[in-house]
Amino acid sequence: MINRTILASLAVATGLALPSAGFAESPTIKAIEERGTMLCSGHNGSYFGFVEVNDKNEWKGLDIDLCRAMTTAILGDPDKSQIVPLSWAQRFPALQSGDVDIIIKATGWTMGRDTELGLQFSIPYFFGGAQFMAHGDLGITEAKDLEGGTICVEAGTTIERIAANYLKSIDVEHTMVSYEKASELRAAYLANRCDSFVAWGPFLAVLRATELENPDSHVILNDQLSNEPISAAMRQGDEDFVDFTNWMLAALLIAEEEGITSQNVADMAANPPNPKIARLLGVEPGMGERLGLRDTWAREMIAEVGNYAEIYHRNLGEESPYKLERGLNNLWSHGGVLYAPQLD
Amino acid sequence: MASMTFANFDWGRFKRRSFATPLDSGITVVVYLVLVWLLWQALSWALFNAVWTADGVDQCGKDGACWSVIHARHRLILFGLYPYEEHWRSTLACLAIIATVVISCFPQTWQPKRLAVIWIVGFATYYLLMEGSLLGLTQVTTDQWGGLALTLFLFSSVVLIGMPMGLGLALMRRSEMPVVRGFASLVIDLIRSLPLLTTLFTAAVVIPILLPTWLEGDKIWRVILAFGLFFACYQAEVLRGGFQAIPKGQFEAGKALGLTYWQILGRIVLPQVFRHALPSTVNNVVVTFKETAIVIIIGFFDVLASANAAFGTAEWAPYYIEVLAFVSLIYWVFLFSLGQYGEYLKKRMKVAQR
The missing domain is CATH 1.10.3720.10 (MetI-like)
Structure with missing residues (x-):
């Protein structure tokens, strides 16, 4: 840790001394290249759609795919990513101590984490907010109906605080019961130990979809308690790594915008329809040098894991069992809030 | 407790203790009926109504x-x-640990030297199999x-x-x-x-x-x-x-x-x-x-x-x-x-x- 801090501050110092240094040199990326693997965050169990383990004992999910995309961009091979299982509580200390290079773990961007915890966040790659789900037979239609009820929540998450705030603002008396694990929470709710259940909207939708017994007997209330931007978290002091992560995410979005998929990326690169695509896929130089990588990193990444839409549909959307609507997580041009910075 | 088999079960004693008065008899019958019912519920969930094959997921229901x-x-x-392809190593390593523990449970092995040898061999086997690089397997x-x-x-x-x-x-x-x-x-x-x-x-x-x-x-x-x-x-x-x-x-x-x-x-x-x-x-x-x-x-x-x-x-x-x-x-x-x-x-x- 100490060495790394010194390295990071040295990097900052040299960067200051030579402000016109042409291309980036991120200590994190350098360490990844030397190690030959990229260390990403997994989960101590699974988190539906984002981090799961398949029948072959391999990790999969939206967050895992983003890690594989990053690994491809840096090392040229998605299988060089190494997923370190981490609990929620352990994720930030693990990042600080260097057990992982980045946290891509359904983690919300909050001021406390950004400042006090000494983290830096990428542009959001997913939007989801806290919502309530309630047993349908209770006749609850909005959060005001929760008066006097018991509400289950996952301990130590931002949602706990958001829900308490929200219920106080609409003046609803309630009892909050917190559980350490999502599976316990789910079991408590299904066993009628609580009237309603506050959690991250996508998680509720996933839960309802996988609850075979009676998906229709649960209502997800329309009250949107928050809209939390989900970002990748990195250590403070390595701005170039943040730049890279941002442009990695941007490249996935631009690829979707321009209709570049894992299927057609080779054709597009052979015959780029416009200069933007030519630059993105490294046909014209510029993408690589400015980030200290190969010019073709985005092309290789899209060929391996696909664009943002492909990643989304594979893990949460149409092709997954969850069938989660894109909603907010669509491109701005399709009614969502995702957009990429300008590629010049 | 293991000695209480059906062969030497003392029916007379059971009768004296459980059916002494009509009230006792009533309580005994009710308690046993509840127990049998619970057992039946558990068994029918776990065995009779259960789905056993991997491709039978579609038939999985609420009852079993x-x-x-x-x-x-x-x-x-x-x-x-x-790693999936290397599970045989994990299996063998598990068996090595279990064998080590079982062997050292026998009084014949209770000598410092023997125990030391058994545990060192057991743990070395586990580590070499699991880690693999020293045996020339994938690390x-x-x-x-x-x-x-x-x-x-x-x-x-x-x-x-x-x-x-x-x-x-x-x-x-x-x-x-x-x-x-x-x-x-x-x-x-x-x-x-x-x-x-x-x-x-x-x-x-x-x-x-x-x-x-x-x-x-x-x-x-x-x-x-x-x-x-x-x-x-x-x-x-x-x-x-x-x-x-x-x-x-x-x-x-x-x-x-x-x-x-x-x-x-x-x-x-x-x-x-x-x-x-x-x-x-x-x-x-x-x-x-x-x-x-x-x-x-x-x-x-x-x-x-x-x-x-x-x-x-x-x-x-x-x-x-x-x-x-x-x-x-x-x-x-x-x-x-x-x-x-x-x-x-x-x-x-x-x-x-x-």
């Missing part, structure tokens, strides 16, 4: 267990994130170890490290040298007053922040060491109870016979100490086995964490009860055997007392 989930996910539960780093294989390894290493350390601490605490005694008391009291979770979290997460990288070592060894120390402190107190049960006269008699400290300890005191401390020791060991599940919070993929992952996909999410029942069965098999072994030891030691 869906054992398909175990069929499809048992390798995840047993071996965690260990699998410790962060990919998981499932039952990891739980067994954690448990047996903790007990293996903790037992001698516990004995050492107990002896130090009885020392006549104030510094040694004070040090042992301090260590024991300090560590016992910290929650296990905090101790493990410190070992796994905080130490790498404090120490330079080359001193860090692998996370798994830090955790085993911390857990072992925690176990040792409790074991030291258990043994202290055993020591206190031995009259001081025995030490003095030993000294009068001209025996050295180690001779008195090894031939007179310790055998009695272990006998007195046996029930609490078995307790401590059983609790430690269950406590290994705490490592889930520092990101180890032990058998419980892999069970969580096993029902953590859309396909298998509704069948978490089946997965947890399976894991409970695993725990039960190991802990029940441990308990029975404790009973056997107690009987065996009674012979010594006669």
Whole structure:
């Protein structure tokens, strides 16, 4: 840790001394290249759609795919990513101590984490907010109906605080019961130990979809308690790594915008329809040098894991069992809030 | 209890005790009917209405267990994130650990040299198979170890490290040298007053922040060491109870016979100490086995964490009860055997007392 801090501050110092240094040199990326693997965050169990383990004992999910995309961009091979299982509580200390290079773990961007915890966040790659789900037979239609009820929540998450705030603002008396694990929470709710259940909207939708017994007997209330931007978290002091992560995410979005998929990326690169695509896929130089990588990193990444839409549909959307609507997580041009910075 | 078979069941006594008055008879009948009903419910869920084949998921319903989930996910539960093609290594390694424990349960092996050889061979086999690079197999780093294989390894290493350390601490605490005694008391009291979770979290997460990288070592060894120390402190107190049960006269008699400290300890005191401390020791060991599940919070993929992952996909999410029942069965098999072994030891030691 100490060495790394010194390295990071040295990097900052040299960067200051030579402000016109042409291309980036991120200590994190350098360490990844030397190690030959990229260390990403997994989960101590699974988190539906984002981090799961398949029948072959391999990790999969939206967050895992983003890690594989990053690994491809840096090392040229998605299988060089190494997923370190981490609990929620352990994720930030693990990042600080260097057990992982980045946290891509359904983690919300909050001021406390950004400042006090000494983290830096990428542009959001997913939007989801806290919502309530309630047993349908209770006749609850909005959060005001929760008066006097018991509400289950996952301990130590931002949602706990958001829900308490929200219920106080609409003046609803309630009892909050917190559980350490999502599976316990789910079991408590299904066993009628609580009237309603506050959690991250996508998680509720996933839960309802996988609850075979009676998906229709649960209502997800329309009250949107928050809209939390989900970002990748990195250590403070390595701005170039943040730049890279941002442009990695941007490249996935631009690829979707321009209709570049894992299927057609080779054709597009052979015959780029416009200069933007030519630059993105490294046909014209510029993408690589400015980030200290190969010019073709985005092309290789899209060929391996696909664009943002492909990643989304594979893990949460149409092709997954969850069938989660894109909603907010669509491109701005399709009614969502995702957009990429300008590629010049 | 095992002797209460149908062959020698005392019907007369049963009748006298359970059907003495009409009220007694009524209560007996109701209680037994409820028990039979509960048993029937459990069996029809677990066996009669259950779906057993992996491709029978579609038939899984509300009334019966869906054992398909175990069929499809048992390798995840047993071996965690260990690479799929290398599971034979994990299987053999598990067997090596189980064999080591079973063999060292037989009284014939209770000699320091034999035990040392057995445990070194057992652990070396486990490590060489799991890690693999020394045998020319694909290297699998410790962060990919998981499932039952990891739980067994954690448990047996903790007990293996903790037992001698516990004995050492107990002896130090009885020392006549104030510094040694004070040090042992301090260590024991300090560590016992910290929650296990905090101790493990410190070992796994905080130490790498404090120490330079080359001193860090692998996370798994830090955790085993911390857990072992925690176990040792409790074991030291258990043994202290055993020591206190031995009259001081025995030490003095030993000294009068001209025996050295180690001779008195090894031939007179310790055998009695272990006998007195046996029930609490078995307790401590059983609790430690269950406590290994705490490592889930520092990101180890032990058998419980892999069970969580096993029902953590859309396909298998509704069948978490089946997965947890399976894991409970695993725990039960190991802990029940441990308990029975404790009973056997107690009987065996009674012979010594006669």
